[in-house]
Amino acid sequence: MVSSNIWNASLRIFRRGHIAAVFLIGAFLLLIYLLQNNADILDSYAPYPSTDTAEDYSKLKSAIKYRNPVFPEQKCKANMSVTNMKDFSSLPDAIKEFLYYRHCRKFPMLLDLPDKCGGVNKSKEVFLLLVIKSSPLNYDRREVLRKTWAKERLHNGVWIRRVFILGTTGSGEEKEKGNNLLKVEQEDFKDILQWDFNDTFHNLTLKQTLFLQWMERNCPNVRFLLNGDDDVFAHTENMVKYLQSLPDNDGSKHLFTGYLFINEKVVRWKGSKYFIPVQIQKSNAYQPYCGGGGYLLSGYTALVINRMSQSIPIHPIDDAYMGMCLSKAGLSPSSHIGVKTLGLNMPSKGEDHLKPCYLRDLLLVHRFLPIDMYLMWKQVHDPHLKCGPSQKLR
Numbered sequence: 001m002v003s004s005n006i007w008n009a010s011l012r013i014f015r016r017g018h019i020a021a022v023f024l025i026g027a028f029l030l031l032i033y034l035l036q037n038n039a040d041i042l043d044s045y046a047p048y049p050s051t052d053t054a055e056d057y058s059k060l061k062s063a064i065k066y067r068n069p070v071f072p073e074q075k076c077k078a079n080m081s082v083t084n085m086k087d088f089s090s091l092p093d094a095i096k097e098f099l100y101y102r103h104c105r106k107f108p109m110l111l112d113l114p115d116k117c118g119g120v121n122k123s124k125e126v127f128l129l130l131v132i133k134s135s136p137l138n139y140d141r142r143e144v145l146r147k148t149w150a151k152e153r154l155h156n157g158v159w160i161r162r163v164f165i166l167g168t169t170g171s172g173e174e175k176e177k178g179n180n181l182l183k184v185e186q187e188d189f190k191d192i193l194q195w196d197f198n199d200t201f202h203n204l205t206l207k208q209t210l211f212l213q214w215m216e217r218n219c220p221n222v223r224f225l226l227n228g229d230d231d232v233f234a235h236t237e238n239m240v241k242y243l244q245s246l247p248d249n250d251g252s253k254h255l256f257t258g259y260l261f262i263n264e265k266v267v268r269w270k271g272s273k274y275f276i277p278v279q280i281q282k283s284n285a286y287q288p289y290c291g292g293g294g295y296l297l298s299g300y301t302a303l304v305i306n307r308m309s310q311s312i313p314i315h316p317i318d319d320a321y322m323g324m325c326l327s328k329a330g331l332s333p334s335s336h337i338g339v340k341t342l343g344l345n346m347p348s349k350g351e352d353h354l355k356p357c358y359l360r361d362l363l364l365v366h367r368f369l370p371i372d373m374y375l376m377w378k379q380v381h382d383p384h385l386k387c388g389p390s391q392k393l394r
């Protein structure tokens with residue numbers, strides 16, 4: 001009705017020859033249309049609570065819009081103007097590749113699990129969601145994790161659930177093979193989230209942001225999450241014990257804890273895997289962050305990070321990027337002595353980590369081969385294991 005009135009009005013104006021007026025009305029209608037259809041986009045930049053009171057938490061929850069995954073209409077194209085950056089040609093190939101595709105933040109899902117947490121409302125019944133970064137050909141690692149620390153189970157009265165997050169590897173037949181393997185695993189285990197992007201080291205932050213969007217859509221009420229690699233030993237029972245012992249153990253308060261780095265220097269040596277040129281980051285130090293091998297966070301903090309990340313350009317180092325998002329929200333990560341992962345510049349010490357008594361009191365230790373993982377899990381749970389007095393976890 002309204003638009004037909006406007007149409008009639010514009011016809012009258014048109015007959016009088018006011019073409020400019022018609023144009024203006026048209027532009028106005030188009031603007032209204034765009035605003036209505038992009039309300040989601042506008043919302044995502046809305047002011048955002050940066051403290052962690054219960055009131056802010058409910059504001060945060062009510063701001064969430066549940067929707068189906070966003071499928072990009074077309075493949076994201078390389079940004080060729082990055083080649084105009086100063087000294088672009090002297091950058092390592094992986095960094096060039098990163099810069100070409102840095103702006104691409106939406107990728108289609110190849111494997112999804114919208115009911116992983118039992119739906120939005122029931123997701124509060126998941127106490128600890130294990131979010132494990134894997135890559136398609138790491139089949140053996142996933143297999144051993146399913147049998148050991150990442151087993152889905154009810155422990156001490158609360159649910160532990162598991163997802164592996166992945167992209168694709170290689171191209172052509174190799175890519176096909178990896179995708180087929182994951183499809184078969186999905187049928188058997190229902191624990192795979194896969195997006196159609198190249199699963200490389202410099203795309204780990206992309207993977208993380210895609211996961212957080214998925215979490216907001218499908219599991220926004222999970223209490224806590226463990227975000228970690230597929231080669232760590234995570235003592236998930238100790239984690240549950242630690243999380244349950246917190247004064248606020250419903251996931252509605254800020255928590256982000258692990259192996260803490262403060263003032264970690266940006267690596268400027270081109271030969272390093274962690275090299276970051278000034279073209280990506282000017283400042284020489286990172287915001288405080290926890291090592292990406294494994295950290296624990298609350299559902300609240302995961303939602304906050306997801307919000308913050310929408311206005312922070314992707315950075316190649318995924319754990320440092322989490323620190324940037326926290327800092328923008330005015331939140332700090334904390335240190336947990338039970339998490340022993342290594343950072344950018346530290347060599348592996350290879351100390352006692354294969355001793356069950358060492359592991360018995362910890363939350364997480366980096367770098368295990370699948371065979372060691374299986375053995376150690378069994379030994380740590382051996383009722384006859386004899387160790388000295390336990391260390392306190394907190």
Ligand SMILES: *[C@@H]1O[C@H](CO)[C@@H](O)[C@H](O)[C@H]1NC(C)=O
Pocket residue numbers: 079080081082085103
């Ligand atoms: C493409 O790269 C240029 C140079 O870095 C940058 O200014 C521009 O914002 C980028 N475009 C997109 C769509 O990200």
Ligand SMILES: *[C@@H]1O[C@H](CO)[C@@H](O)[C@H](O)[C@H]1NC(C)=O
Pocket residue numbers: 119121
């Ligand atoms: C989830 O809970 C909200 C508030 O209690 C309710 O309005 C909504 O219908 C529920 N959704 C489902 C799918 O049960």
Ligand SMILES: *[C@@H]1O[C@H](CO)[C@@H](O)[C@H](O)[C@H]1NC(C)=O
Pocket residue numbers: 094170171198199200
């Ligand atoms: C994915 O990245 C690898 C390593 O950088 C590269 O060799 C491969 O060609 C890339 N594949 C695609 C489809 O971009």
Ligand SMILES: *[C@@H]1O[C@H](CO)[C@@H](O)[C@H](O)[C@H]1NC(C)=O
Pocket residue numbers: 094097098101196197198199200202203
């Ligand atoms: C990240 O994934 C996209 C999509 O597959 C790819 O084009 C890009 O090269 C990847 N980036 C890096 C740094 O490997």
